[in-house]
Amino acid sequence: MPHQVAVITGAGAGIGRATARTLARAGCDVALIGRDSDRLEAAAAELAELHVRAMAVTADVADAAALDRAAESIESRLGPITLWVNCAGADVCGQFVTLPPADIRRATEVTYLGTVHGTQAALTRMRRRGCGTIVNLAALSLPLPLRAVESGARAAIRAFTESLRPEILRDGDRIHLALVHLPAINTPRFSWTRNHTGKRLKPTAPVYEPEIAAEAISRAAFGRHRDVRVGLSGLGRRAAGLLVPSLMDRRQSLHAYARQLEKDAAEADAPDNLFAPVTGAYAAHGRFDLDVRKTMPILVTTTIRSVLAGAALAAGLGVLAAAIRRRA
Template identity: 65%
Template sequence: MPQQVAVITGAGAGIGRATARTLGRAGCDVALVGRNRDRLGDAAAELHELNVRTHIVCVDVANAAAVEQAAEEIEEKLGPITLWVNCAGATVTGQVAALEADEIRRATEVTYLGTVNGTRAALTRMRRRGHGTIVNLDRLASLRPPPLQAVENGARAAVRAFSESIRPEILHDGDRIHIALVHLPAINTPRYSWTRNHTGKRLKPMGPVYEPEIAAEAICRAAFDQQRDIWVGLSGVRNWLLSTFLPGLSDGWLAGKGYARQMEKTAVTGDEPDDLYETVPGAYAAHGRFDMVTRKGMPLLLTTRHAQLATAMGFMGMLLLALRRKRK
């Protein structure tokens, strides 16, 4: 493929770190964007072993002006940006009544406005050339948005609506810029160790857990195959059906089970370091501490084409059923 310059926010750890490796192996030059220079340096060192050109930019994605400046710097060092992946995020976990307004604002700025700032910076430069790809991340649909995660649920819903609103704007202007959404289940990243936590217990992922390399593979397929949406795994489809047809049951289940399934029995003091305002020191990489419970195989990656096919088959099934009843 032609030489690609990929920008990855949140590239120091977790999904961003895994995506950087995957894109590097695919032949991209990679710009690593994040707040922790040491972890970005570790990620760059891994890519140098693969003979990948890299550039590090230490920046807070919530700062729109800083993201714009970072994009200019990347194009000066590596060349025109062809792919931008918004992986950066931060959140606060706990009942909404227990959260501070500043915590909610900050988490929303990093996760939602960080995606907005990255998307705008990419669009500005891609429109000069009329083509490019932007990948944003969404949470996979569950029974209902789980309790204790209202801040991230709101931010990811905003990312989804924002991305869907941009698509007709690009189509209107005639640019060949692709906006992809990757809908992810629980991923084994270090975030469970450094999320600001008001629950009093150590956090753990809810539902099927996958390794960050699975998320990276889905991101790459969305980018290179020009997929509109990719859903990782079948649980999202199952849960969507349950929440649609049995909403009262799903709310009751989450009220009864949703708390325990997100927390371990180990208590926390409440003064553990978190990454909401400042980065957490330490040599964190892509994986979190849940390697023993993750699903190792590649799950089914459902694309927009699969969804369209399923919708068409469902429509044909209903039509045939209606015709059969009419004949009777």
């Protein structure tokens, strides 16, 4: 594999931190972007033990100019950026009608616009060389009540990425855009999401460790897959939602709240990371290690989906041909 310089946003904790370790083990030099300088420096020190160059850059992804300056600084120190992974995100959880507009705006700016700004910073530099890879994160499961803001942002990321692909193709650049569709991941986010529900938050099953997400990101980047989906459960729910949407709405209204909230009340003064980072030695994992799936899920790539769709089509045509022969 040619030498790679990877940039990861949201790299201080959660999926971003796990991805940094995975890419460093693959031999990439890694630039870590985030808001908490102490966590970034701790992550960079971990990567240095893997004998790769690591660089910590403090920046808010909602600030396009700050991300552009970060990208320029990274290229001047580590070299041309070949891989950019947008992992940064922030959320506000609660009944939508009760959410303050400032919280909605900020969560959208970090999750959606942070991905847009990161993609633009990466694309501007990759187009000079006509090659590179950008990986964005979307949600695998159906949108959930109490999570309308993030659900909207992740849907927007998917549409943005799919809209951008034809532009790059028309320009003739060999720049690859990948989408990784993730289920619930055990990260610290459930401890520091701004929470208006009054209850402690929990992920909805199935839950996987952040290293699974990092593996999917690595597979999308180096395998040059258009899409990678972690597991199959979300696909089933999406299909059911398309077939009988009213029943899925009712099911979500009855059961989705309990799946996301613990019985214990949330701490009234619990810190959140919406407008400023939460201090502390957070890393990749959250507090749900006992609840995660222990086996590696199926990573459904675009190629695998095409094969499955082709097999299903062939089987359907076979049944149809047999029926026609019987009638004849």
